[in-house]
Amino acid sequence: MALGGYANRIAHVDLTAGTVEYRGIPEDWARKYVGARGLGVRYMLENGPQVDPLSPDNLLCFMNGPLTGTEANMSGRMAIVTKSPLTGTVTDSHHGGWSAARLRWAGFDGVLVKGKASSPVYLFIQDGKVEIRDASEVWGKGVHDTVRFFRERYGEKDLSVIAIGQAGENLVRFACWVNEDDRASGRGGTGCVGGSKLLKAIVIKAPKKMPKAANLEAWKPAHKRALATIMDERNITSPRKGGLSVYGTNVLMNITSAMGALPTKNSMLTSFGPSAEKISGEYVKEHILVDDPTCHACPVACKKEVEIKEGPWKGLRMESLEYEPAWSLGANCGNDDVNTVAKLIDLCNDYGMDAIETGHPISIYMEATERGYTNGDGGLVWGDSMGMVELVRKIAFREGIGNVMADGADATARHFGHPELAMTVKGQGVPAYDPRGLKGMGVAYATSNRGACHLRAYTPAAELGVTPLGALKVDPLAWKGKGELTKLFQDLHAFSDSLDLCKFSAFAEGAEEYAAQYAAMVGVECTIEDVLKIGERIYNLERYYNNLAGFREGSDYLPARFLKEPSTMPGSQGHVCELDEMLAEYYAARGWVNGVVPESKLRELGIIE
Amino acid sequence: MQVNFYATLRPIVGSRTVEFDLGENITVKQLVDVVVTRFPRLREELLNADGNLYPHVHVFVNGRDAPYLPNGVETLIQPGDTIDIFPAVAGG
Numbered sequence: 001m002a003l004g005g006y007a008n009r010i011a012h013v014d015l016t017a018g019t020v021e022y023r024g025i026p027e028d029w030a031r032k033y034v035g036a037r038g039l040g041v042r043y044m045l046e047n048g049p050q051v052d053p054l055s056p057d058n059l060l061c062f063m064n065g066p067l068t069g070t071e072a073n074m075s076g077r078m079a080i081v082t083k084s085p086l087t088g089t090v091t092d093s094h095h096g097g098w099s100a101a102r103l104r105w106a107g108f109d110g111v112l113v114k115g116k117a118s119s120p121v122y123l124f125i126q127d128g129k130v131e132i133r134d135a136s137e138v139w140g141k142g143v144h145d146t147v148r149f150f151r152e153r154y155g156e157k158d159l160s161v162i163a164i165g166q167a168g169e170n171l172v173r174f175a176c177w178v179n180e181d182d183r184a185s186g187r188g189g190t191g192c193v194g195g196s197k198l199l200k201a202i203v204i205k206a207p208k209k210m211p212k213a214a215n216l217e218a219w220k221p222a223h224k225r226a227l228a229t230i231m232d233e234r235n236i237t238s239p240r241k242g243g244l245s246v247y248g249t250n251v252l253m254n255i256t257s258a259m260g261a262l263p264t265k266n267s268m269l270t271s272f273g274p275s276a277e278k279i280s281g282e283y284v285k286e287h288i289l290v291d292d293p294t295c296h297a298c299p300v301a302c303k304k305e306v307e308i309k310e311g312p313w314k315g316l317r318m319e320s321l322e323y324e325p326a327w328s329l330g331a332n333c334g335n336d337d338v339n340t341v342a343k344l345i346d347l348c349n350d351y352g353m354d355a356i357e358t359g360h361p362i363s364i365y366m367e368a369t370e371r372g373y374t375n376g377d378g379g380l381v382w383g384d385s386m387g388m389v390e391l392v393r394k395i396a397f398r399e400g401i402g403n404v405m406a407d408g409a410d411a412t413a414r415h416f417g418h419p420e421l422a423m424t425v426k427g428q429g430v431p432a433y434d435p436r437g438l439k440g441m442g443v444a445y446a447t448s449n450r451g452a453c454h455l456r457a458y459t460p461a462a463e464l465g466v467t468p469l470g471a472l473k474v475d476p477l478a479w480k481g482k483g484e485l486t487k488l489f490q491d492l493h494a495f496s497d498s499l500d501l502c503k504f505s506a507f508a509e510g511a512e513e514y515a516a517q518y519a520a521m522v523g524v525e526c527t528i529e530d531v532l533k534i535g536e537r538i539y540n541l542e543r544y545y546n547n548l549a550g551f552r553e554g555s556d557y558l559p560a561r562f563l564k565e566p567s568t569m570p571g572s573q574g575h576v577c578e579l580d581e582m583l584a585e586y587y588a589a590r591g592w593v594n595g596v597v598p599e600s601k602l603r604e605l606g607i608i609e
Numbered sequence: 610m611q612v613n614f615y616a617t618l619r620p621i622v623g624s625r626t627v628e629f630d631l632g633e634n635i636t637v638k639q640l641v642d643v644v645v646t647r648f649p650r651l652r653e654e655l656l657n658a659d660g661n662l663y664p665h666v667h668v669f670v671n672g673r674d675a676p677y678l679p680n681g682v683e684t685l686i687q688p689g690d691t692i693d694i695f696p697a698v699a700g701g
């Protein structure tokens with residue numbers, strides 16, 4: 001391949017045959033889809049969109065981008081790409097930490113896993129080689145014990161472990177891969193696909209070996225300039241000064257609650273009132289924060305390590321009391337006990353379950369209890385934190401009502417005879433922004449290619465005025481312009497997810513910084529327009545995959561609650577989400593016909609010949 | 610009148626909520642002036658060189674960012690209104 005920057009080495013693992021082959025990346029694909037998310041989806045398309053997500057034929061891709069593990073800041077990211085057993089769409093879920101960088105330092109742009117092993121295995125990756133090894137000793141263990149086991153076996157130095165827990169083994173449909181104890185590729189059930197293949201872990205041993213840019217002369221200023229934006233005191237990324245760096249993502253809890261945009265009690269309400277403060281980033285910093293960990297090459301250090309000081313979980317240390325899971329297992333379930341929220345998130349990490357998704361079947365169960373819909377299946381009242389701890393275990397082990405919940409929010413709501421209780425899009429639960437108070441999120445959830453998701457188009461960046469240097473600020477309660485805004489963010493993020501840079505880079509960097517770093521690393525020309533065009537191509541590629549997988553006209557929707565039940569809380573009182581209007585604007589901007597990509601668009605973008 | 614402060618503004622004012630002694634018929638803009646007079650370090654956090662609120666700063670009156678109210682920062686604050694002041698915040 002003529003492009004620089006890449007390792008140009010992908011391991012193709014066939015677990016049924018027990019073989020590993022090494023191949024380069026087709027140059028045309030690298031140019032069109034860049035890496036990580038984009039390239040992973042291209043491999044998924046090649047594998048066939050009709051595949052059953054839990055069959056051996058499904059492909060599970062661990063993909064880096066051309067910036068992963070380089071000197072580029074916020075570049076410790078990997079995309080896990082597969083067909084989701086939760087949504088039936090193609091999905092990609094990213095994690096930080098160091099495993100992505102180590103995969104690159106071990107000499108790989110990606111590892112593609114197909115087939116099913118005859119007994120539990122893990123992949124051991126070192127020095128440009130992938131070996132399939134016996135995992136019977138760790139099968140049945142949680143993520144924390146699995147990580148510990150491999151640290152003892154291979155030594156902690158230069159080691160990264162990406163593992164599934166019991167939830168993945170038990171085929172919980174929203175099971176995830178967790179990297180280094182706390183960093184989850186949370187969404188979409190990628191860990192469930194790992195479990196279906198009897199693949200327990202990816203173990204990477206690789207000392208630091210930063211890849212060099214193809215154009216070193218251009219790299220230096222490109223890197224310097226991107227770093228300057230991250231360090232700029234006017235941006236929330238600014239180390240030890242900006243809100244994201246000081247408080248972590250959970251700095252959002254109070255503002256979304258105050259403006260009536262925090263889905264509360266299964267989205268029956270749009271604010272958690274004074275209880276929001278008790279699970280907020282501010283409260284955490286004042287009471288239980290002990291450290292500020294970071295990821296490869298990131299000066300922001302938004303991870304917030306906490307230690308529980310009292311109660312049944314005294315002494316527990318964990319580092320992912322993030323906004324989304326704190327919302328899901330907190331406000332969403334009427335739970336304002338921050339210690340239990342930390343415990344619940346840690347349990348999700350240990351069992352290997354998406355902590356955002358896990359709150360959904362639980363809050364549905366709580367609402368069903370309140371409304372008298374549980375029909376002899378017991379019940380759980382809002383905020384019953386001890387009951388939640390037990391329920392999370394039942395979900396991971398598919399015990400009792402947990403067996404229903406393990407199939408996701410839609411299955412849980414159907415079980416109680418009230419599908420309208422599921423706050424999902426394409427089977428995936430909504431994250432922590434109520435589209436009645438942040439309207440852009442409504443069209444972003446509906447049109448996300450992986451089911452409800454805030455990270456396909458982070459419209460709150462504009463609705464809260466935190467785009468780089470506050471360049472873009474729009475009214476969170478206005479719907480006009482949000483369709484176009486969503487497209488813009490979707491295309492921009494599709495590109496950065498393919499580089500693969502942390503999503504939070506978008507609070508500092510723009511298309512210009514992305515273009516300059518990509519161009520220098522890979523050794524090509526790249527403009528702002530190219531960034532957005534490539535992003536658009538990747539977004540359309542995913543939509544094309546989903547269209548072929550059966551998601552046709554009318555697949556972009558929101559739960560009726562957001563459209564028909566007005567917010568009753570200050571900030572957004574009286575508002576519903578005007579989805580139809582935003583969707584019309586969005587489809588016009590995309591050139592799609594009611595959610596389907598026309599052939600002419602596919603040709604225009606070079607997706608088909 | 611009570612004003613609630615959040616995130617990086619809290620260490621500057623020293624608490625979550627600060628009581629301000631204000632007369633009647635005060636606008637949001639006047640309130641902000643009172644706030645930065647009492648806490649001079651807040652001036653650079655909240656206001657640009659022209660003395661206007663930064664776009665990333667939020668002054669909420671009952672949950673609504675003041676610039677989006679019909680009278681914007683000239684809105685008169687009513688007794689019992691909830692006032693929240695946030696610096697730039699996001700995450701996700």
Ligand code: SF4
Nearest residue numbers: 096295298300302502
């Ligand atoms: S901003 Fe946070 S999540 Fe992103 S790379 Fe830095 S420490 Fe990791």
